[in-house]
Amino acid sequence: MTTIKVWDGFIRCFHWLLVISIAVLYFSVEEGMIELHFVAGFFTLALIVTRIVWGVVGSRTAKLSGLIHSPKAVLQGLKKPIDTTGHSAPGSYMVIAFFTLILTQLITGLMSSDGILTDGPLVEYVSSDTVDFANWLHHLNFDILLYAIGLHIAAIVVYKIKGKPLVKAMITGEKASKSNSVQSSVTKSPWLAWAIFAGLLLILAFTWGQEPLQYLFG
Numbered sequence: 001m002t003t004i005k006v007w008d009g010f011i012r013c014f015h016w017l018l019v020i021s022i023a024v025l026y027f028s029v030e031e032g033m034i035e036l037h038f039v040a041g042f043f044t045l046a047l048i049v050t051r052i053v054w055g056v057v058g059s060r061t062a063k064l065s066g067l068i069h070s071p072k073a074v075l076q077g078l079k080k081p082i083d084t085t086g087h088s089a090p091g092s093y094m095v096i097a098f099f100t101l102i103l104t105q106l107i108t109g110l111m112s113s114d115g116i117l118t119d120g121p122l123v124e125y126v127s128s129d130t131v132d133f134a135n136w137l138h139h140l141n142f143d144i145l146l147y148a149i150g151l152h153i154a155a156i157v158v159y160k161i162k163g164k165p166l167v168k169a170m171i172t173g174e175k176a177s178k179s180n181s182v183q184s185s186v187t188k189s190p191w192l193a194w195a196i197f198a199g200l201l202l203i204l205a206f207t208w209g210q211e212p213l214q215y216l217f218g
């Protein structure tokens, strides 16, 4: 039994920061803290855009091109979990679903308005019909996102019961492998991802983020 590094530092931080961000996004609107909602929204935007760029230039297990599998592979993966260094075939479609749902949530949020005081930064560029549609979809899509999260956690529990503990790998980056053959490295140093993330955060902080940040910290 050997251990192999499957998730680089950026993927792991991306995952847990995403979980925290979505919790903050939910509680901030529930508590009427729309400025915090905006700041957390811009943070999530920087996070997901970096993840997508990292999906092109990053580690082998981060690659977006590795997420496409045949329906046959998905069915086989559902019947019997196989040893993979990246996402399994069914897991890959879960990742695609999450990226689509989160991007939809972000884009509609940018065009949403609470109808009283607060407008998303793209509201002034679109028609009022588009704002109404974005508001509607921002509410509906969040419910779908919640179902997807429920399903995701249920799947992780099922994998654990079937003897595949996935959570530890998402924390430490490493997983045990039965194969003793020397694995070529599948992860890259994440410094480029962090540089892109920092750049995006700065751009967002100095543009759309200025007003809500001043409200929160000024």
Ligand code: HEM
Pocket (backbone or CB within 6 Å): 022, 025, 026, 029, 037, 038, 041, 042, 044, 102, 105, 106, 108, 109, 110, 111, 112, 113, 114, 118, 119, 120, 121, 138, 139, 142
């Ligand atoms: C993944 C990111 C996001 C999540 C999970 C999220 C989640 C939510 C939720 C749960 C609501 C309340 C819906 C309801 O009352 O049923 C909401 C409302 C809202 N969100 Fe977001 N949001 C996100 C991103 C954004 C962004 C980026 C913006 C704008 C910068 C934004 C602007 C708004 C606005 C203006 C409302 C309406 C508040 C109201 O009706 O009082 N959201 N969001």
Ligand code: HEM
Pocket (backbone or CB within 6 Å): 011, 014, 015, 018, 019, 022, 023, 051, 062, 086, 087, 088, 091, 095, 098, 099, 149, 152, 153, 156, 166, 167, 168, 170
């Ligand atoms: C807001 C809630 C959550 C969201 C939106 C979410 C989203 C995601 C995404 C997008 C990935 C793919 C990572 C990537 O390739 O970039 C992923 C993987 C993963 N998530 Fe979550 N997650 C959530 C909560 C959780 C929780 C609570 C756990 C632990 C119980 C968890 C455990 C995992 C694990 C173990 C993987 C790797 C799966 C694999 O080996 O293929 N997630 N999640």
